[in-house]
Amino acid sequence: xxxxxxxxxxACLSTACLFAQELDPGKLLQLPTDTWPTYxxxxxxxxxxxxxxxxxxxxxxxxxxxxxxxxxRSLQSMPIEVNGIMYITAGNEIWAVDARNGHSIWHFARPGxxxxxxxxxVAMWRDRLYMTTPDxxxxxxxxRTGKLIWQIQxxxxxxxxxxxxxxxxxxxxIILGTSGDTADLPGFLESVDPMSGHIQWRWDTxxxxxxxxxxxxxxxxxxxxxxGGMTWITGTYDPELNLxxxxxxxxxxxxxxxxRAGANLYTCAIVALDPNTGKLVWYFQSSPHDTHDWDMVMTxxxxxxxxxxxxxxxxxxxxxNGLFFVLDRTDGTALISEAFVPANxxxxxxxxxxxxxxxxxxxxxxxxxxxGGVGTNWQAPSYDPDTGLFYVNSRETTGVxxxxxxxxxxxxxxxxxxxxxxxxxxxAIDVETGKVRxxxxxxxxxxxxxxxxxxxxxxxxxxxxxxxVALDASTGQVLWHMYPGGSFGTGPMTYxxxxxxxxxxxADSVAYAxxxxxx
Amino acid sequence: MFLLKAQxxxxxxxxxxxxxxxxxxxxxxxxxxxxxxxxxxAACHAEDATGGRGPDxxxxxxxxxxxxxxxxxxVVANGRVEKGMPxxxxxxxLQVADIVAFLQxxxxxxDLHTRxxxxxxxxxxxxxxxxxxxxGKAYFNGPGACNKCHSPTGDLAGIAKKYNPPxxxxxxxxxxxxxxxxxxxxxxxxxxxxxxxxxDGFYVAIQSKDGWYxxxxxxxxxxxxxxxxxxxxxxxxxxxxADMHNIFTYxxxxx
Numbered sequence: 203x204x205x206x207x208x209x210x211x212x213a214c215l216s217t218a219c220l221f222a223q224e225l226d227p228g229k230l231l232q233l234p235t236d237t238w239p240t241y242x243x244x245x246x247x248x249x250x251x252x253x254x255x256x257x258x259x260x261x262x263x264x265x266x267x268x269x270x271x272x273x274x275r276s277l278q279s280m281p282i283e284v285n286g287i288m289y290i291t292a293g294n295e296i297w298a299v300d301a302r303n304g305h306s307i308w309h310f311a312r313p314g315x316x317x318x319x320x321x322x323x324v325a326m327w328r329d330r331l332y333m334t335t336p337d338x339x340x341x342x343x344x345x346r347t348g349k350l351i352w353q354i355q356x357x358x359x360x361x362x363x364x365x366x367x368x369x370x371x372x373x374x375x376i377i378l379g380t381s382g383d384t385a386d387l388p389g390f391l392e393s394v395d396p397m398s399g400h401i402q403w404r405w406d407t408x409x410x411x412x413x414x415x416x417x418x419x420x421x422x423x424x425x426x427x428x429x430g431g432m433t434w435i436t437g438t439y440d441p442e443l444n445l446x447x448x449x450x451x452x453x454x455x456x457x458x459x460x461x462r463a464g465a466n467l468y469t470c471a472i473v474a475l476d477p478n479t480g481k482l483v484w485y486f487q488s489s490p491h492d493t494h495d496w497d498m499v500m501t502x503x504x505x506x507x508x509x510x511x512x513x514x515x516x517x518x519x520x521x522x523n524g525l526f527f528v529l530d531r532t533d534g535t536a537l538i539s540e541a542f543v544p545a546n547x548x549x550x551x552x553x554x555x556x557x558x559x560x561x562x563x564x565x566x567x568x569x570x571x572x573x574g575g576v577g578t579n580w581q582a583p584s585y586d587p588d589t590g591l592f593y594v595n596s597r598e599t600t601g602v603x604x605x606x607x608x609x610x611x612x613x614x615x616x617x618x619x620x621x622x623x624x625x626x627x628x629x630a631i632d633v634e635t636g637k638v639r640x641x642x643x644x645x646x647x648x649x650x651x652x653x654x655x656x657x658x659x660x661x662x663x664x665x666x667x668x669x670x671v672a673l674d675a676s677t678g679q680v681l682w683h684m685y686p687g688g689s690f691g692t693g694p695m696t697y698x699x700x701x702x703x704x705x706x707x708x709a710d711s712v713a714y715a716x717x718x719x720x721x
Numbered sequence: 722m723f724l725l726k727a728q729x730x731x732x733x734x735x736x737x738x739x740x741x742x743x744x745x746x747x748x749x750x751x752x753x754x755x756x757x758x759x760x761x762x763a764a765c766h767a768e769d770a771t772g773g774r775g776p777d778x779x780x781x782x783x784x785x786x787x788x789x790x791x792x793x794x795x796v797v798a799n800g801r802v803e804k805g806m807p808x809x810x811x812x813x814x815l816q817v818a819d820i821v822a823f824l825q826x827x828x829x830x831x832d833l834h835t836r837x838x839x840x841x842x843x844x845x846x847x848x849x850x851x852x853x854x855x856x857g858k859a860y861f862n863g864p865g866a867c868n869k870c871h872s873p874t875g876d877l878a879g880i881a882k883k884y885n886p887p888x889x890x891x892x893x894x895x896x897x898x899x900x901x902x903x904x905x906x907x908x909x910x911x912x913x914x915x916x917x918x919x920x921d922g923f924y925v926a927i928q929s930k931d932g933w934y935x936x937x938x939x940x941x942x943x944x945x946x947x948x949x950x951x952x953x954x955x956x957x958x959x960x961x962x963a964d965m966h967n968i969f970t971y972x973x974x975x976x
Contacts, residue, residue, distance in 0.1 A: 361785050385780050428782065562962075568851040569890065570962050600957050602894060602965070604844060604887070607772050611804055614772070614780025618844070618887070622895035623957055645922045667921035683923055 223285040224329040224345065230371070231441055238283045238695045240436075241323050241368040242582065246504040247438035249584040250655045251696045255703040256718060257658030261672045261682045267704060267717040268304030272297065277708045278691030280323040280368060280582075280652070286699055288706070289326070289345070290713055293319025293336045293366075298348060302699055304715060308348035312341065320691065322436070323368035325376060327396040332376050334365025340378060342399060354399045356392060361385040368436045370446075372477045375402060377446065379433025383495075386454040386613055388429035389469075391437075393480060403480030407431025407450050407468050415467035423610055425462050430454035431469035435499040435580060439477065440515070443532060446477040447504070447517060449488075451497035457565040457603060457617025459493040461610045466491055470498040472519060472527075474534065484534040487556050489523045493564045494547070494575050494603060494619070496523040502531075503585045503592065509537055509634060518585065518633055520594040523547075524577030525557055526636055540636030542629055543598045545574025565603035565617040573600050576621075582652035582693045584661065589675050591630040591639060593653045593661055598625045626650070626666045630678060642678040647671065652693015654705070662694040662705055670694075670707050670714075686714055747822055754823030757816055761809055770827045775806060779831045784824055790817040793824075846886040850970040852963065857971025860964055865956060867968075873975050881976045890969050895957050899949055903927050905935075906943040917946060 225239055233252045234243040242249055256264060272292065279291040281299075288301040294312035299305065311317060312335070324331040324343075330351065331343040338357035343350055357363035362384035369378040375393040389407035394400065408426055409415035419426035430453035437448030453469040455461050468482075470489035475482055488498040498521045506515050509528070517531035524545040528538040536555025541548065547563040563572050576597055583594040600622045607616040627643035651664035660681070661673040668689065672682040688710025696705045704715045759768055765775030778784045787793045794817045800808035812820075861867040871877050884892060903917040905927060913935060915927035925944050926936035948954070 361782055385782050385785050387782075567848050568966055569849060571894075571957075571960055571965060600895070602891065606844065607777060609774075611776055612772070614777040616772075616777065620887070620891045622891065623954060645920055647922065665921065667919070669921060669923065680922070685923075 223287060225284045225326045227328075227373070229284070234697065236698055237285070238281070238697045239326055240282060240370065241280045241325075242436065242438065242501065243695060245372075245439040245441065247501040247582075247585075248503055248505060248587070248655075249582055249653060249693065249695075250586055250657075252657045253696055253698050253703045254656060254658040255698065255701075256656070256660065256696075256705060258660060258674055258681060260718060261658070261660055263719060264672070264682050264684075264705070264716045265719050267702075267715045269715070270297070270299050270304040270306070270713040272711045274711050275318060276320075276691070276711055277713070278320040278322060278366075279708060280692050281695060281706060281708070281713065282324060282326060283695070283697045283706075284326055284345075287345075288713075289324050289331060290708070291321040291323055291333055293317065293321050295321075296324060296331065296333065296343060296348060298345070299713070301697065301704070301715075304713070310343055310348035310350070312350070319366075321366050321368075322692070325369035325371045327371040327374075327376060330396060332369045332371070332378075332394075332396070334367055334369065334378055334380070336364050336366065338363045338365045338380060338382075340365070340369070340376070340394060340399070342396070352399045354394070356380060357382070358387075361387050363387050367434050370436050370439065371396065372439055372446065375477055377437070377477065379435075379437075379448065379499075381432050381434035383430075383432060383451070383454070383456065384614075386428035386430065387432065388427070389431035389433050389451055391433050391448055391475070391480065393477065405473075405475055405480040405482065407433070409467060418465040418467040420461075420463055420610070423461070425455075425610075428454060428613070430456070430466070432497065433499065434497070435501060435582075438502050438504050438517075440504055440531060443515070444476065444478070445474045445483060445531065447472060447474055447502040447531065449473075449497070449499035449502060449519065449521075451499050452489075452492045452495050455607070455612040455614055455616035456495050457493055457615060457619065458605060458607060458609075458612040459491055459564045460608065461612040461616070462491075464491065470496065470523075472498070472502050472517070472529070472534070474531070486527070486529055486534040486536065486554070488519060488521050488525065488527055489559075490556055491559055492523070493559070493617075494523070494572060494601075496521065496575060498522060500578060500580075501582055503583060504531060505585050505587060505633075507587070507590070507633075516633070518592050520578050520583055520592065520596070520631070522576055522579060523557070524574030526592070526594075526631055527555070528633055528636065529555075538633075538636035541574065541577075542594065542631055542636075542638060543574055543577040543596055545577070547572050547574055565605040565619070567605050567608065569602045569604045571600060572603055573598070575599050575601050575619075576624075580652075581650065584653040584655040585633070586655035586661070586675050588657060588659065589630075589655075590633055591675065592633050593628060593630050593655060593663075595651065595653060595663060596627060596629050598627070599623065628653070628661075628663060628673070628678065640678045642673060642680075647680070651690040651707075654694040654696060656696060662696075662707075664690045664694075664707065664709075668709075670709075684716075686710075686712065688712065748826070750819045750822035751826040752823075754816075754819035754821065754826075757812070757820050758823050761812065762820070765806070770824055771831075778824055779828055785828065787821055787824075790814060790821045793817060793821055844887045846881070846973050849886050849890055849966070850973045852966030852968070852970035854967075854971050854974055856963075857967035857969070860968055861971060865964075865968070866952075870952070877972070877975050879976060881973045886969075886973070889972060890965070893968060893972060894960070894965065895953050896950060901946050901948045903947065904945045905937065906945075907937070908941060920944065920946065 432451035915929035
């Protein structure tokens with residue numbers, strides 16, 4: 203009897219492999235080839251594909267394979283692609299699209315909408331999709347039909363919390379963060395059961411009494427309960443160490459540091475959590491006591507290699523505060539802390555490699571001039587193991603910051619800042635030295651899009667003038683460009699089907715798939 | 722924090738043009754609430770409720786969770802003595818409801834702008850003018866070399882009346898919206914001049930003086946770009962905070 207049931211299960215499994223379109227969990231542990239199953243293509247956040255059919259030699263002949271129209275719905279979505287089906291999102295919508303030809307399969311438009319608005323993409327778990335919405339709900343959708351299975355409220359939209367971040371599926375956990383900085387909101391990460399939607403654990407950015415981080419906030423006001431530290435870019439995961447890595451946003455009140463003397467943990471930090479329990483294993487605060495709205499949520503990118511002769515499991519982040527970090531991801535030890543744009547707000551680095559902010563560059567009633575801010579933003583970076591370079595779309599800026607609400611009872615923004623000048627460029631950073639190896643800054647190249655690198659020795663991104671570009675991964679030389687006539691709210695991705703490699707860019711309301719000519 | 726376009730589909734502006742009676746009633750309540758707020762609350766919370774001595778109510782969790790005064794009412798009635806807010810026991814619940822209507826209208830208005838809009842552009846000049854007029858003037862005529870292009874009795878005469886204080890400061894630090902010009906030399910040797918429209922490394926385009934648009938593949942022409950803001954960009958890298966305060970304090974005297 204026992205033997206029979208084992209055989210039966212085996213038969214089901216192999217049938218599933220042959221005919222089902224659901225996501226094989228094993229695909230999440232591989233480099234992305236025929237599948238791009240997560241926001242970043244795989245758990246590492248490298249946005250590196252081993253595909254090389256399109257490469258440095260032939261990319262100049264890249265041509266349009268197909269385009270998919272949402273008929274005017276603006277897209278900030280990172281598409282995923284599983285078993286030949288692509289899933290593209292907007293605020294309360296998902297389109298399932300044939301990844302071979304761009305034909306529509308189904309369209310989910312949430313009843314009661316509203317339609318429109320940004321969304322960064324879905325997570326997939328077996329035959330289900332998960333997305334967060336503008337009104338801070340988590341939706342579970344049947345990937346076959348586009349039908350809603352359940353929805354749960356994950357944060358408070360009356361306080362202008364909103365969804366949009368692509369959740370991350372790790373085994374039987376759907377892990378998500380939330381966004382919003384209009385009111386003073388406390389940030390968190392939450393893990394939800396993929397079947398039932400029940401909450402499995404919640405990790406709060408704001409420390410509780412008893413946590414050593416409690417002492418990094420004053421407690422003669424309620425400032426530490428009110429918040430900051432939102433979690434609005436999808437994190438990464440190391441299956442071997444079983445650690446989840448996520449970046450956290452800035453503390454509130456945003457531009458008044460007097461109201462919250464101290465480092466303000468766990469805001470503006472990289473946190474490593476056990477995905478089974480949500481327990482903090484280590485943290486590295488990449489912008490202690492931020493007073494400039496520099497969320498440090500940018501992707502913690504994971505890669506292995508030799509660092510100064512020693513094999514290391516590393517994590518790199520290029521942050522909104524203009525600093526680049528390489529850490530040992532087993533315990534958060536800093537290997538590199540280095541500015542990748544001019545940053546006049548840094549006094550130096552502490553023993554852990556965390557920056558020490560200059561007090562005289564905190565916002566003041568009569569204004570201070572600050573460089574380094576918004577060194578990069580939501581644009582996903584990429585790490586190419588072949589070149590050892592970390593690519594980031596960056597900005598060199600000068601801004602003026604005013605404190606408009608002094609005092610320890612300040613709330614909300616409490617200040618005002620203006621960008622004065624901003625120069626956009628793509629930078630390629632050597633991960634062993636932290637130095638910028640080359641910069642593609644010709645006339646504003648680099649800037650607004652996320653980045654993809656491939657084994658074809660190519661870096662795909664978009665420039666400030668609206669051109670899609672492919673660059674030589676070693677030199678930054680432009681090898682291909684195309685003007686799709688729209689703005690970019692996301693980054694490129696790639697996959698191979700039937701022996702043909704596609705590179706997909708979303709511009710405004712259209713998805714463009716490029717490939718080499720068939721003949 | 723970041724621009725997710727979810728924010729763009731926000732609610733409509735309150736005020737005139739309300740189409741249904743409920744909206745009209747709400748606008749009337751907000752108007753009454755505004756008068757009450759100005760009288761009782763604005764001294765600490767500012768007339769637009771963005772805070773001053775007292776907290777910013779636009780970004781207050783308590784205010785946002787309130788529907789009809791059930792949360793704000795007790796605070797108004799009892800005060801928050803420990804934080805320096807007095808009690809206002811004489812305000813009736815109907816008056817509190819009007820104040821709530823005003824705050825909700827303000828929240829709607831501010832949420833449309835978040836931090837990228839005009840809020841709060843009313844920073845008073847005396848708060849920014851912490852420098853020295855003499856030092857500002859010396860910088861203007863000395864290391865800044867501002868006097869090479871500008872004159873306090875010419876183009877800058879009355880400049881402090883023309884712009885509100887933060888706008889004036891931001892404009893002298895780095896004026897925006899001034900286009901570069903370009904001279905394009907065609908393969909024939911002919912030169913064309915105009916406002917630079919596009920220069921992305923792939924194409925060059927200008928609008929010539931007669932108003933017509935012209936474009937060329939970038940590799941087929943020679944281009945010389947003139948950025949009238951180059952001097953401002955160079956200065957911006959050199960300014961200290963003290964320079965900024967001194968120059969502003971000086972410019973603020975040009976009324």
